Amino acid sequence: MGIATDMEVRARDDHHASLRLWLRLLSCTTRIEDTVRQRLRETFGITLPRFDLMAQLEREPQGLSMGELSRRMMVTGGNVTTIVDQLENEQLVQRQTQAGDRRSFTVSLTPAGRKAFSAMAREHEEWVVDMLSSLSERQQEQLYKLLGNLKRGLHQPSNQETP
Amino acid sequence: MGIATDMEVRARDDHHASLRLWLRLLSCTTRIEDTVRQRLRETFGITLPRFDLMAQLEREPQGLSMGELSRRMMVTGGNVTTIVDQLENEQLVQRQTQAGDRRSFTVSLTPAGRKAFSAMAREHEEWVVDMLSSLSERQQEQLYKLLGNLKRGLHQPSNQETP
DNA sequence: TATTGTTATACTCTATAACTATA
DNA sequence: TATAGTTATAGAGTATAACAATA
Secondary structure (H helix, E strand, O other): OOOOOOHHHHOOOOOOHHHHHHHHHHHHHHHHHHHHHHHHHHHHOOOHHHHHHHHHHHOOOOOEOHHHHHHHHOOOHHHHHHHHHHHHHOOOEEEEEOOOOOOOEEEEEOHHHHHHHHHHHHHHHHHHHHHOOOOOHHHHHHHHHHHHHHHHHHHOOOOOOOO | OOOOOOHHHHOOOOOOHHHHHHHHHHHHHHHHHHHHHHHHHHHHOOOHHHHHHHHHHHOOOOOEOHHHHHHHHOOOHHHHHHHHHHHHHOOOEEEEEOOOOOOOEEEEEOHHHHHHHHHHHHHHHHHHHHHOOOOOHHHHHHHHHHHHHHHHHHHOOOOOOOO
16 A cells, blocks of 8 residues: 655755655655545545545536546546446446437436445545644644645746746 | 646535645645656656655665665565666666675666766756745745644554544 | 565556547 | 547556565
């Protein structure tokens, strides 16, 4: 499984502060992500991509097309087909044909899927709350804001060919 | 390639603030990591695990055993064997037999490996500096400190069975 | 027996590309 | 022709387990 390399160990004194920051960011995230992944598997026998797909559907009770799922998950279509096939086998999601365009389906959670997802989401949230609990509410807010700035900065690839 | 799902879209109003923070953390990290991975491949034809292994060796000029590499990279031994095999084929690292214990080797960078790594590391650092450049120096410091707190908190699994 | 490392194998996640059926 | 989705395949990246050589 691997519970996260401590990549931060790579940082050396002569490295730029930004690099140290990045390695620390990577190290924290990987550690949390690996824990979540492992617990989702152990507790619910589900993988992160499948959990994510169900989360997408939970937000859209009216359902989503395969293409829209593919776009939202930033994953190519073939992969969505595979995940939906699995979840459909377990009767957690359903494909419904669309009137109007017979090439396309609407995928949505089944009642069983909604129920299963909500149990998983509850646990998942507890894990995350617990793992972040070493930061005060105020610190979490600060972190949230800083990451917001970072994220906005990443939006434009920031390849400003220095003129 | 995939340049990072925007997982943050999963966050909903009724979700705990910690969950939103986690999704944002994941989203930022994934986006940077995917970019780095892609550029390492395009620019140097190298994967992240191979880059990481070379980084480990660069920090230890006297070399490391396979087992120690496996521990530091938090990856099982078979995988280290594969990576070292590849890098040895390209003459970037070398295995040297140890006097004293003939089961074990010392792996270290060759001069060519040192040279190649230092060129890659320089570029890599530039990419990172650029991607983080939307944050001021002061903001980066703040972020670094907050993540330090978080990381310390993660060290003990924080499974404090609430009494 | 225990340890170091290798080999063989499998599974998850992702991508690309050829294909089918509609439109 | 173009689009929605599927199938087939490949390649990272990881794990486990059986194995060989040495301690």
